[in-house]
Amino acid sequence: MCLGIPGEIVEILPDRTDLAKVDVSGVRRAINVGLLENERLQPGDWILIHVGFALSKIDEDEARAALDFLEGIGQAYDDELAALRDSSIDRG
């Protein structure tokens, strides 16, 4: 749970502006962006995600470098992605 992982915003959900659909290494999930309400997030923006929440907006270069690094660390990142895959904060 301790990892911060970068994701790219695909869509801001129209009925819930505190949620965004985000792509993280091919896993698409809803992420809460309420902590970045002053950032005017748009599709294509990159964010640093921790336990289902966006903590900060980052630029694309940083996101790609961080992803390379995370993909290299192996198990811990695989576990995080598996947990994210099981997450569905926008439904039910």
Add this chain to the structure above:
Amino acid sequence: MRFVDEYRDAEKARALSAKITSLCEPGRAYKFMEVCGGHTHTIYKHGLEDYLPEAVTLVHGPGCPVCVIPMGRVDDAIHIAEQPDVVMTSFGDMMRVPGGRGSFFDSMAQGAEIRMVYSPLDALKVARQNPDKHVVFMAIGFETTAPSTAMTVLRAEAERIGNFSVFCNHVTIIPAIKAILDSPDLRLDGFIGPGHVSTIIGCRPYEFIARDYGKPLVVAGFEPLDILQSIYMLLVQLAEGRSEVENQYARVVPWAGNLKALTVINEVMELRPYFEWRGLGFISHSALSVREKYAAYDAERIFEIPGGRVADPKACQCGEVLKGVLKPWECKVFGTACTPETPIGTCMVSSEGACAAYYNFGRFSRERVREATR
């Protein structure tokens, strides 16, 4: 010195390593603490100690939120999980953490309903889907994670969800660093400051370390080069006789932090008078509890909490490891009685724990170095 070639930036790392070596005064030893468990993980995974001259020692700090939860709190959480019609929810990292009466996994085997979740919002969803149960979220983490818990409580209130609460174990990083600075066991020359915690609290809260204790601190990113760069920046400060807070990770960490996140934490939570940390003992104002205004979402107010104190197993030296006094391999039970499969101490449980990181990566490079120098 041995260079790992497994990552792309070995060339740059070598260049930084040479600059670091050139900054070390002959005859002087330097001890830097990396506060964050994520940094510890990178250091062992990439064998960064092999890039450092012998004069520079890295000491692992208390910044692994799983590792600092005392056994008594795990027992309290299990007690809550065992109440009728309760569903406990937790991050996966907590599941194997041993309390005095076993772990969440042990408790599940005995019939308690405990579910792993990725986010506190997933825990809230479990509550929505199970209106006849009370769903408790085992909230752990530093300031990185506390805003997520606070946002979830606010969401529960907005939706008027009446069967959800949090068992709040959030801790704050600054009092822990202060406790280490005030500890007579350890003489440090500077700090590699935590990355993700700082995205929330910013860099200002560290200023007392530089001002009052005369120790430089550099907030660092998580890649191997970030950490080497931060060590270089610390050594430059020491060579120039400065002690300041610097931000190596400015591409992610704003100097002022995330004001909205701090506001949300402050709305929902307040500082406890004191809290027990595994290995560090009781530290004043070092943890958060749910404010009375949100009592309906506070598991500590809803359930009777035993609140017993459980001493760590005698053989376990997590305390010394968390304070940086012992290296993982210096613990009596490291790798023998205590392994990631059957952990005695918390430092062996979390992948950010110093012992687990060293067990999984570091010991191999150390053994190789030992063989090479035999």
